[in-house]
Amino acid sequence: MICRQYTLSGMVQGVGFRPFVHGLATSLQLNGWVKNNNGRVSVLVEGDANAVATFEEKLISEAPPLAKPSIRDRLDTSAHNLKSFLILNSEKKTELQASGDIHLPADLYCCPDCQAELLRESDPRYQYAFINCTQCGPRYTIINSLPYDRPATTMHTFPLCSRCNSEYHDEKNRRYHAEPIACPDCGPQIRYLSSLEGEQSGPLNAACLAIRGGQVVAVKGIGGFHLVCDASNESAINWLRQKKPRPEKPLAVMLQPETVASYVVASEQHIQELNSSERPVVLCPRKKYAPLPSNIAPNLNELGVLYPYSPLHFMLMKNLKRPLIVTSANISGEPVLTDSNDVLQQLAHVVDGVLDHNRPILRPADDSVVQIQNNKAHTIRIGRGKAPLELSSPFIMPEGKTLLATGAQSKNTLCLAFDNRLVVSPHIADMESLRSLAVFEQVSKDFSQLYQRDINCIAHDAHPDYTSSRWATRQAKTNEALSSKAIWHHHAHASSLYAQTASSNLKVTENIIAFTWDGVGLGEDGGLWGGEALVGRPGHWQRAIHFKPFKLPGGDRVAREPWRIADSLRLHCGMHAQSVDPLLNSMWQQNLNSPLSTAAGRLLDGCAALLDICKSTSYEGQAPMELSVLAENCDTEKHIDMPIINNEVIWLGLVKWLVKKEHDKTFASRVVLNTFARSLVKQALRLHHSTGIKTVGISGGVFQNRLLVECIGRLLAKHNLKLHHPQEIPVNDGGLCIGQAIEALAACLGNPSD
Ligand SMILES: [Zn+2]
Ligand SMILES: [Zn+2]
Incomplete structure (x- = not known):
């Protein structure tokens, strides 16, 4: 018998990794434990040497689809003589403090297993808008702090009922340690507020009735509210455009996958992107004579299409059986709204009703947007499902040092650089308004806290009047430990091409x-x-x-x-x-x-x-x-x-x-x-x-x-x-923060990581 301890890093939290380890160990009759350890996962197994070898191999090769583990180190120890395999409580800030390894998972679309339960009348979570499991559900938008455990999420105010509690603790259940687990008896609820008549009973049906009747309904989603109306109703769209106001900018359309061919000419790449677990908006060539009004995308020949991704979307689409306009609920250019009170105050002139729920959204995440160019998918907006985006930097930061790049004036995103990592926020907003700045400040603070990094240097655009430049200069002035560095706009664009991604690995020494x-x-x-x-x-x-x-x-x-x-x-x-x-x-x-x-x-x-x-x-x-x-x-x-x-x-x-x-x-x-x-x-x-x-x-x-x-x-x-x-980095200003970080690191360090 041998006893071996592993430390795993990479994307290992919030993706069903611990339950997987538990299942794997018990199937091989190994005893021991697994626990989250400040961004990493620690595992101890003891048992037959062959079984441990198999365990180690399958730990990587059979990991859940969303997990990206790597074995950081392994250590043979004396036997603990354990009697079973357990998932232990998370450990925070041990002597093994490994803040560099923290990975914040993105929000995941409702998986096929949960979709099936959602629509099965006999299931306890039939038509329950907050169904999720270890392979799906919200993450980035509900996590308050790491390690990722229920008390550290916005679900902490919903104590588990006995059913959820037993599923949560049942190793054989697919909701074993699913942190946002919930059911109609114990979890969040939806409600519908009609602008004229107040709260309505039967919220889903009331919202559907309003949409069917040509009204505009604000629907609370994963990363914020959407404005939703019937995409086949030209006058409803006109009304939305006039009131928002958004006279001509194209609107996205949510389609049922089986109907997509009626509206757009979708290639294999388009379909692949539409079906991807990020569920982005995908720009698709519009079909000639598609049965949709032209005011969805005036004078354009492409449609922004997305498939339903939250449980509520699946229910709305099933009920309404028609394409829906789904566009961010915000004041033009500002961050998407996440609170129903703000929607009712700021968009009262647009919405006829609000389909709300009581699971708070901690920070906004707009939908991601993807387009196909030269038969390849290119991200043009980093958002829900993709964010936080993880890239490798061509430069390694000195230990303990952290840089924040503050992005551009329009399409602002921000990037935290430490070790060899570049972590990019979702699209925040255009930076003209106070609310944009407030969300920008919140996200930068959250990133610093979640990843447990103290920022030493801020890179910003050289334009002195950009909101983010002024903010950066102010920070550096009021905090002696901080330095700031101005980066020329187009140098940042060029340097963004050097982020190391799956599609791109330019050497930083290459001109x-x-x-x-x-x-x-x-x-x-x-x-x-x-x-x-x-x-x-x-x-x-x-x-x-x-x-x-x-x-x-x-x-x-x-x-x-x-x-x-x-x-x-x-x-x-x-x-x-x-x-x-x-x-x-x-x-x-x-x-x-x-x-x-x-x-x-x-x-x-x-x-x-x-x-x-x-x-x-x-x-x-x-x-x-x-x-x-x-x-x-x-x-x-x-x-x-x-x-x-x-x-x-x-x-x-x-x-x-x-x-x-x-x-x-x-x-x-x-x-x-x-x-x-x-x-x-x-x-x-x-x-x-x-x-x-x-x-x-x-x-x-x-x-x-x-x-x-x-x-x-x-x-x-x-x-x-x-x-x-590169496919992963927006060519527009949404990718600027990545280039600012690389350019600032080049100026400060100049020592390539390879
Ligand atoms: Zn699921
Ligand atoms: Zn429950």
Whole structure:
């Protein structure tokens, strides 16, 4: 007989790992124990030597699907002569303190076993909205502190009934140590509050009745409230749009998996993503003549689709038997609301009722969003199911040191860096409002506490007026133990390409050509960059080529009024402005509130406005998105050459061609995208010839454009250049914090982990 103790690290808590260890040990007739140990799991087994060897092998090879264990160390000890195998209480802060190993599990969609029980009339949890097991249920949004045990979650106020209690303690039950276990007798409950008539009995039916009747209902989910209405009801959607207000930005649609083919043309990758346990919103090509009103995604040819994931969704979908609009309940740009009182106060003008429940949400998590480009799934928003996102850093932090990267002004996320880990929060919000800042502060504090890290350094965008930059500077001023480091926006974009992920493992010593195309960020020379080709690696970026700068008359206003850019481009070409605003011309001539920019995103906006496709916008990216929809209907290879003179890409020829309007908008739109793709490849080739570098990275919001990126991919391949486009990291500002962390580490450390 031998006795051996293991320490396991990795994703081992909140994923049914201890019950699995228990089952495995008892099946091999081994005695001993398993316990959570401050982020790690400790196991002791004693018994036959062969059985212990089998145990060790299966511990990894047969671990539950969501667990990612690795054996940290093993130690043979003298026999304890134990009589059984037990799950012991968690240990916190032992001498083996291993805070570096803490893993916070993401929220998990309702698993097939629980779905079956949910819909089985004879089951005690029939139609119970809080059904869960060791393989599913909320995690990130309910965990107060680690180790992950029920008293440390928002479920601690619901004492277990005798049935739940015996399931929780029954090793053979699939709810053995399922921390959020609950049933109708002891767990949380739903309620329905009608705006006009107050609380209604039969909450699920009351909510369904309202939705069926064309009303908008706020439904409390896993990471926050959704606004829900009938997706086949055009006037309900119109009402939601008018009231929210959200005039044109596309809305996501929840579909039953078996109906998806009626609405979208979903490839294997689309279906795989829709079915993944993260259950993200997946952008899918909309089917022609799909039986859905066009005001779901005006002027676009894609639909954001998601499958039901919480038990409540499954019940709503089963009851209503129709596609549903499911969109975050928030004030535009702010974090999703998590409390019914806030919904009733802030969205009273939108909602006709609230389907609420009394399981608190500790911190918000919006739905994740995924798109397919070049037949690969790319995350464009990190959210519920994916967050916290774990990446490996190419740099190892000195022991005990922790860095917080505070992200961008829009699509803010934050990243905690320690050891070789990068832990990324879900999408928080655009940072303009007080509530955004409050949630940002809460998440940064929670991350620091949950992962048991004291922050020593804060990395932030170099733009001094970003909310997160001001916050970082304030923190450093009031706390002597903290330093802060400003990171150039586009350096951060480029460095985000170096996070180590399943799809991507660039060596930090390798130089690349990085295109950072977006809709403006502060550049090293004080200008508004966004159309740069950088060469180098983290800590060593050189601006090599950029678009010829152009004026943005009206400053920030151009983002919503692309016609201003169109006029500016005309004026740069020596033509007259066509503007309705007589001030624009003098503003431009006298350089009043007309900063220079090289941003590719703004240039594309200008092209869309020159073609009269989109002269003013109500959401970010609208102009190039609408341009792409037209371009998709034309397969011409025509493009306008943009010469590179003194490292500047000269776009005047394109503008002059567009102004002539010799072709229809569809053809011209395709030419615009071809021109940008060809220009990128031309720049890449020039830099390849001068440096020998073959890897071409892309980062920045412009590269959310599927058609553009697919065109770039084809052209680069033709020239034997390698496109580097990590799948897990949003190309938009949602991935900026990752690059800020890597860039700051490169500057401070410069010692690659390999
Ligand atoms: Zn389950
Ligand atoms: Zn119960």
